[in-house]
Amino acid sequence: MREISPPLSIEVADVTVAYANGIVALRDASFKLGPGVICALVGVNGSGKSTLFKAIMGFIRPVKGSVRIAGKSVEQARRGKRIAYVPQSEEVDWTFPVNVWDVVMMGRYGHMNFMRLPSATDKRIVAESLDRVGMSDFKERQIGELSGGQKKRVFLARALAQRGSIMLLDEPFTGVDVTTEETIISLLRALRDDGHIILVSTHNLGSVPEFCDHVVLVNRTVLAAGPTDDVFTEKNLTLAFGGVLRQFHFEQSTIQEHDGRTVKLLTDDERPLVFGKDGHLEYKDREGREKLVKEREKEAGK
């Protein structure tokens, strides 16, 4: 008789986490996720995002409240190899003498025997996982010799190889090129469609509405949780970030007639760089001096 497992879910109920030094990192945090969802965990540094991750992985025991995964305890979920974790790049020792293949194979350790000797199935799954992130050509490379985006993809492949149903990603878009970001997003979408739960901790706000169905806003507790459209509002974000968020209001001059009401916005997610239609740099107090650049160019005889 095969046990019928309850549908996949993460249930965080009234979780309070305190560290040994008495600091309460998280108080009465609650939210619930069902199967097939990409959820963003949004908050400033030190808001308790990593603490929440650690509680879900069972690395720290809450002083109050509980985390249940598919109705079971975190320890049981971990024994079932259900939770895959993609670490931040800073957490990894990139000088370690392991290559790409070795790292992805580590995702299979939980499925191997006592001596961790890889079977043919393990090798096939590792090869498939590398293929899915487009890193098959780099499998012999030492991990320190990869670019930021490639490093991220290797660890994503490791999580894939683990074949867990829950994936936790810590700041997956930090130091990553655009191609990798697109690869990651389309992969996560595919996993979601397979019914996985994907939890992404990020402060990259721009990418959240693009690919996340759910948002959990964190600041020492869960401020709001739910579908992106309901939760990812200016009011809630101000609550979560306080004065930390950089606000950018376009000056009147930016969208005036002579620019054809066109704005191009380039951003490295911290401070946007704004150009007008004819290529001039946008800056504050431009009003009344719009023609200045062109006149100067004429004077210079261009």
Add this chain to the structure above:
Amino acid sequence: MTDLLTPFHYDYMLKAILVSGLIGGVCAFLSCFITLKGWSLMGDALSHAVVPGVSLAWLVGLPFSVGAFVAGILAALSMGWVKRHTRLREDAVIGVIFTSWFALGLLLLSLYPSNLNLRTIIFGNILAISDPDILQVLIISGISILVLTLKWRDLLLYCFDESHARSLGMNTSFLHFLLLSLLAATAVAALQTVGACLVVAMLVTPGATAYLLTDRFGKMLIIATITGLLCGVLGAYGSYFLNGSTGGCIVVLQTLVFLVVLFLAPKHGLLAARRQRRIAAMS
């Protein structure tokens, strides 16, 4: 030609050569984990912290290695405890705890005079190693080799990415303790050969040498073990002709190998780095 074979005519030399080779190999195997985990200082500290154990073992009539092993583990655990419960940095904790244990050992040795010679503990005396001591070394080495060959992949994962190991449901506290126990056990075994002062060289240098030569952990294990084994054998053998300290010979030989590799390693050596910079400058 016959001169070169003279050391083998002496029973004590033969034993010294074989034991040095064995300990050199085992220490070198472990050194790969020690260097990558960043425990080099810990190896040094542990080898000094075992001294009170040796003294106490003599008082109660236990084998020295048992006392030394227990003392080493207790010292490491007390260090872990202090580190967890204070804001002190690891090096300060190591400095305080292990010197205290060493001092305690000196005190005990002076208060309860025994047949133990402090010189022997600190500098080792492989040439006078007794048969029961050889048996101890054989047992410790055998267990260490067995555990390491069976569990090296787990220990590798633990050293590389503890969070991942934990998320797979591995018992990382156990792996931590396992590595610590292996470190203490091999430090005790190596104490016999090279003494407390030079143990750390046996536990670090071969790993450091191999790390410069390869990017694969499996190869690193092989290179380090062979280096450690050969240096142990050749060092002990050479000490006969130099009429010098065996421990000194072994470690100097290891250092020479390390220096050669440091300069000439094909990819991570200093000369290779210079060559790559030149190529980059020309292109």
